[in-house]
Amino acid sequence: MAGKTLYDKLWDAHLVKQRDDGSALIYIDRHIIHEVTSPQAFEGLRLAGRQPWRLDTNVATIDHNVPTTPFRSAAEIEDETSRIQVQTLEENTKAFGILEFGIGDVRQGIVHVMAPEQGAVLPGMTVVCGDSHTSTNGALACLAHGIGTSEVEHVLATQCLVAKKMKNMLVRVEGTLGAGVTAKDVVLHIIGVIGTAGGTGYAMEFGGSAIRSLSMEGRMSICNMSIEAGARAGMVAVDDKTIEYVKGRPFAPTGANWDKAVTWWKTLHSDADAKFDTVVEIRAEDIKPQVSWGTSPEMVLPVDAVLPDPQAESDDVKRNGMLRAYEYMGLKPGMKITDIKVDRVFIGSCTNSRIEDLRAAAAVAKGKKVAGSVKQAMVVPGSGLVKKQAEAEGLDAIFKAAGFEWREPGCSMCLAMNPDKLLPGEHCASTSNRNFEGRQGNGGRTHLCSPAMAAAAAIAGHFVDVREGI
Amino acid sequence: MEKFTTLKGLVAPLDRANVDTDLIIPKQFLKSIFKSGYGPNLFDELRYLDEGQPGMDNSKRPLNKDFVLNQPRYQGAQVLLARRNFGCGSSREHAPWALMDQGFRALIAPSYADIFFNNSFKNGLLPIILSEEQVEQLFRETQATEGYQLAIDLEKQTVTTPSGQSFAFEIDAFRKHCLLNGLDDIGLTLQDADAIRAYEAKRAAEAPWVFNAIAKRT
Ligand code: SF4
Numbered sequence: 001m002a003g004k005t006l007y008d009k010l011w012d013a014h015l016v017k018q019r020d021d022g023s024a025l026i027y028i029d030r031h032i033i034h035e036v037t038s039p040q041a042f043e044g045l046r047l048a049g050r051q052p053w054r055l056d057t058n059v060a061t062i063d064h065n066v067p068t069t070p071f072r073s074a075a076e077i078e079d080e081t082s083r084i085q086v087q088t089l090e091e092n093t094k095a096f097g098i099l100e101f102g103i104g105d106v107r108q109g110i111v112h113v114m115a116p117e118q119g120a121v122l123p124g125m126t127v128v129c130g131d132s133h134t135s136t137n138g139a140l141a142c143l144a145h146g147i148g149t150s151e152v153e154h155v156l157a158t159q160c161l162v163a164k165k166m167k168n169m170l171v172r173v174e175g176t177l178g179a180g181v182t183a184k185d186v187v188l189h190i191i192g193v194i195g196t197a198g199g200t201g202y203a204m205e206f207g208g209s210a211i212r213s214l215s216m217e218g219r220m221s222i223c224n225m226s227i228e229a230g231a232r233a234g235m236v237a238v239d240d241k242t243i244e245y246v247k248g249r250p251f252a253p254t255g256a257n258w259d260k261a262v263t264w265w266k267t268l269h270s271d272a273d274a275k276f277d278t279v280v281e282i283r284a285e286d287i288k289p290q291v292s293w294g295t296s297p298e299m300v301l302p303v304d305a306v307l308p309d310p311q312a313e314s315d316d317v318k319r320n321g322m323l324r325a326y327e328y329m330g331l332k333p334g335m336k337i338t339d340i341k342v343d344r345v346f347i348g349s350c351t352n353s354r355i356e357d358l359r360a361a362a363a364v365a366k367g368k369k370v371a372g373s374v375k376q377a378m379v380v381p382g383s384g385l386v387k388k389q390a391e392a393e394g395l396d397a398i399f400k401a402a403g404f405e406w407r408e409p410g411c412s413m414c415l416a417m418n419p420d421k422l423l424p425g426e427h428c429a430s431t432s433n434r435n436f437e438g439r440q441g442n443g444g445r446t447h448l449c450s451p452a453m454a455a456a457a458a459i460a461g462h463f464v465d466v467r468e469g470i
Numbered sequence: 471m472e473k474f475t476t477l478k479g480l481v482a483p484l485d486r487a488n489v490d491t492d493l494i495i496p497k498q499f500l501k502s503i504f505k506s507g508y509g510p511n512l513f514d515e516l517r518y519l520d521e522g523q524p525g526m527d528n529s530k531r532p533l534n535k536d537f538v539l540n541q542p543r544y545q546g547a548q549v550l551l552a553r554r555n556f557g558c559g560s561s562r563e564h565a566p567w568a569l570m571d572q573g574f575r576a577l578i579a580p581s582y583a584d585i586f587f588n589n590s591f592k593n594g595l596l597p598i599i600l601s602e603e604q605v606e607q608l609f610r611e612t613q614a615t616e617g618y619q620l621a622i623d624l625e626k627q628t629v630t631t632p633s634g635q636s637f638a639f640e641i642d643a644f645r646k647h648c649l650l651n652g653l654d655d656i657g658l659t660l661q662d663a664d665a666i667r668a669y670e671a672k673r674a675a676e677a678p679w680v681f682n683a684i685a686k687r688t
Contacts, residue, residue: 016669021643039503055686081501132561146561148589158659197555253679317487436492442521
């Protein structure tokens with residue numbers, strides 16, 4: 001019998017019941033809740049007179065709607081609908097007895113930053129949240145993916161999910177990453193290679209020496225964007241770094257339970273003879289710092305490239321997509337990436353708002369000044385604890401001295417549900433994960449890149465190759 | 471959940487690939503805490519010329535006449551014809567809610583993004599997959615013929631054109647069963663409550679650290 005993949009192992013360990021029709025009941029170890037996709041789920045529970053199956057598997061926080069300027073209570077949130085969502089979560093978690101890190105709690109932050117940081121998510125768990133970037137947690141060898149609101153209600157009521165087993169894909173990145181090339185560049189490069197639907201229907205494991213060389217933060221950035229490659233779940237096997245990362249976190253086991261857990265966690269990797277349905281091989285040496293130019297994450301190029309010619313694209317659907325992207329982005333084929341000027345810079349989001357990301361951006365910004373042509377450059381830590389850590393290291397001082405704004409934790413300009421937004425036509429160097437039309441504000445033009453590349457663009461006023469400063 | 475058995479309905483074509491959930495329902499409309507009322511803001515950025523905000527009187531906003539769904543001939547459409555990778559992007563269930571609220575009951579495309587696909591079933595919206603060639607043919611016919619309708623039979627798993635040509639589609643048996651009967655997933659799962667409890671007991675012995683780590687809110 002062939003060995004098992006990591007995904008096979010996680011699936012088998014959580015299988016409650018296999019149904020005859022191919023669907024299965026999968027047990028969910030952790031359910032992370034935020035204010036946007038939960039109100040209708042709690043409402044559904046109430047209407048049906050149901051109680052949560054259990055409480056100690058849930059943890060909630062607010063992120064999408066919160067302003068990133070200081071505020072002390074929900075009443076201070078100006079936007080009425082945002083305020084209502086934040087208050088509704090507060091009321092719902094209180095009524096049902098679910099732990100929430102709310103306003104003013106240092107643990108509050110973006111769901112996918114908070115959960116691993118607290119040890120709420122541990123290796124080998126099944127993790128869901130009503131947010132597609134839940135795949136972030138796969139960096140801890142979890143089976144983690146986004147769910148819709150009906151499923152949020154389903155998990156609350158039953159602690160299970162009705163699921164069908166996905167196919168296995170391995171993306172193997174072998175070799176050594178060049179200086180200035182980060183996890184974000186790796187994942188953007190992968191998406192450029194396989195496309196935004198390349199992983200549809202797959203659970204995607206990232207492996208190879210280049211992935212193993214990355215920190216846990218870097219692995220989280222990669223798993224975070226597996227959804228942009230079409231895969232609901234991305235994951236990385238357990239190694240010493242994983243165990244080191246988890247140790248001592250607030251909800252992590254201790255004593256005998258810790259030892260027992262570690263013994264199991266060490267088995268969480270694909271067996272040498274495991275069979276994958278698809279294997280994608282990437283050479284680390286081929287990866288350069290990346291910048292997206294269009295309105296889909298697959299429209300991404302190395303920083304030293306020129307924008308592609310749509311007429312050279314033979315697929316009609318793709319060519320039309322490119323033409324539309326050029327119109328929306330206000331760019332022309334043949335233009336150099338480094339000639340794209342930026343109006344705003346956003347360093348944050350669940351992809352790149354962890355301490356390592358802020359350190360990388362600060363290293364570039366240190367002793368420099370944001371270009372006069374840049375209207376705003378902001379740094380938004382992913383959680384209150386990341387913010388505290390960064391301040392202890394003096395990173396806030398570096399950013400402020402360079403002319404960056406230092407904000408409170410939240411999703412911020414990643415999705416324009418709160419006051420941080422792009423204006424129509426503005427180009428933004430952004431460390432977030434989606435460059436869809438209007439994502440960061442109506443008419444806004446997003447260029448996805450790494451924290452170091454975003455900081456460098458802020459200083460220069462246009463994209464530059466961060467490797468040149470090294 | 472609403473049942474889905476058969477449908478004969480007007481078809482509207484949306485000729486672009488990778489239609490993402492931000493395009494289906496922009497994020498500013500996700501702030502509602504209700505499940506209905508999203509229809510007027512479906513495809514908001516394409517549909518109106520101004521920037522949509524919650525609470526606006528949508529009937530007074532300037533319509534984008536070039537947007538296909540605004541054309542008089544597609545008013546009242548119940549079937550949306552789309553291109554590959556429809557529904558990519560976020561997990562927001564507001565996307566199927568908005569489509570349903572606008573009156574769509576079925577979608578036809580060569581492929582869908584996973585989460586959106588899943589969410590659609592949970593709300594009684596049927597996402598049908600046909601081949602690229604079949605979808606191409608339906609685009610041609612829809613655009614050529616005003617009032618073009620398709621007949622969908624979920625039990626038989628067929629889509630039938632006005633000329634009587636029938637295309638078979640695949641659907642997962644469990645999803646089909648739920649849609650045909652309008653069954654609530656939670657109720658079905660709770661029939662297996664004993665299996666869930668048995669699993670928990672076994673897992674608590676093997677991996678005790680999974681449980682009781684997160685305190686209940688007091
Ligand atoms: S940071 Fe952006 S992508 Fe991440 S959870 Fe918030 S809105 Fe979603």
